[in-house]
Amino acid sequence: MMAFLEISDLTKRFGGLTAVNHVSFSLTQGEVVALLGPNGSGKTTVLNMISGLLPVSGGTITLEGKRLSGLPAHRIAHAGVARTFQLVRVLPSLTVSDNILAAILFRAGHTSERDARIEAAALLAEVGLEGRGGEHASDLTYIDQKRMELARALAARPKLLLLDEWLAGLNPSELRIGIDLIARLNARGITILLVEHVMDAVRALCPRAVVMNAGRKIADGATADVLRDPEVVRAYLGEPHAAVA
Numbered sequence: 001m002m003a004f005l006e007i008s009d010l011t012k013r014f015g016g017l018t019a020v021n022h023v024s025f026s027l028t029q030g031e032v033v034a035l036l037g038p039n040g041s042g043k044t045t046v047l048n049m050i051s052g053l054l055p056v057s058g059g060t061i062t063l064e065g066k067r068l069s070g071l072p073a074h075r076i077a078h079a080g081v082a083r084t085f086q087l088v089r090v091l092p093s094l095t096v097s098d099n100i101l102a103a104i105l106f107r108a109g110h111t112s113e114r115d116a117r118i119e120a121a122a123l124l125a126e127v128g129l130e131g132r133g134g135e136h137a138s139d140l141t142y143i144d145q146k147r148m149e150l151a152r153a154l155a156a157r158p159k160l161l162l163l164d165e166w167l168a169g170l171n172p173s174e175l176r177i178g179i180d181l182i183a184r185l186n187a188r189g190i191t192i193l194l195v196e197h198v199m200d201a202v203r204a205l206c207p208r209a210v211v212m213n214a215g216r217k218i219a220d221g222a223t224a225d226v227l228r229d230p231e232v233v234r235a236y237l238g239e240p241h242a243a244v245a
């Protein structure tokens with residue numbers, strides 16, 4: 001069977017630093033997979049190359065057999081890849097609703113304002129912001145900003161969703177809500193690759209994990225096995241941040 005997302009020999013150099021070093025892995029459609037590793041191991045750089053924010057230095061990325069690497073970010077978005085960022089990126093001076101409308105219009109081009117508003121309201125309901133469209137984005141609490149960022153990503157109607165530490169900074173009850181939300185999106189058929197340091201969330205959400213260290217892939221398999229792998233324990237789980245939550 002053809003892989004849904006195929007990452008092959010992916011490499012990124014920043015001057016003399018090889019941040020991602022010949023990394024290969026693939027996702028099948030409908031999977032939710034964790035991309036783990038210590039700080040600076042290259043995880044965000046992998047997401048940046050998948051989403052086209054950074055060009056690859058070597059290797060290829062394909063989605064459903066179609067080559068993404070080499071395409072500009074907007075073409076990759078239109079091909080069905082959406083992402084969230086480690087530091088929440090919203091348009092703070094706009095209302096919540098207008099933040100979502102901007103993302104809908106980016107996807108759909110010309111559409112009637114009425115249809116776009118109906119769609120925005122549905123997306124807000126989906127992420128737990130029902131009826132909050134009139135509020136200013138800058139007035140939202142941290143978790144609500146995260147919900148809004150997710151709604152913006154969903155406005156692209158992604159086939160593949162890349163989450164960069166989307167659960168970071170949430171308190172335990174918010175974390176439960178966030179995990180349920182991600183699980184629901186996956187149940188709806190969206191394939192998800194998530195970079196995450198919150199191990200309880202990784203265990204709850206991701207049957208499979210890929211681990212990087214110093215730009216290289218060091219493990220790929222069932223999450224429970226990977227988290228017991230001595231090399232992973234040495235490179236990553238020994239670090240204090242991995243023990244959090």
Ligand SMILES: Nc1ncnc2c1ncn2[C@@H]1O[C@H](COP(=O)(O)OP(=O)(O)OP(=O)(O)O)[C@@H](O)[C@H]1O
Nearest residue numbers: 014017019037038039040041042043044045046086
């Ligand atoms: N645009 C850039 N220019 C130069 N170096 C970069 C750039 N982006 C990342 N790097 C470097 O590449 C390496 C990998 O960084 P990356 O952000 O991908 O790691 P990470 O695994 O996502 O870490 P974290 O868990 O802290 O987010 C680091 O050494 C980083 O300093």
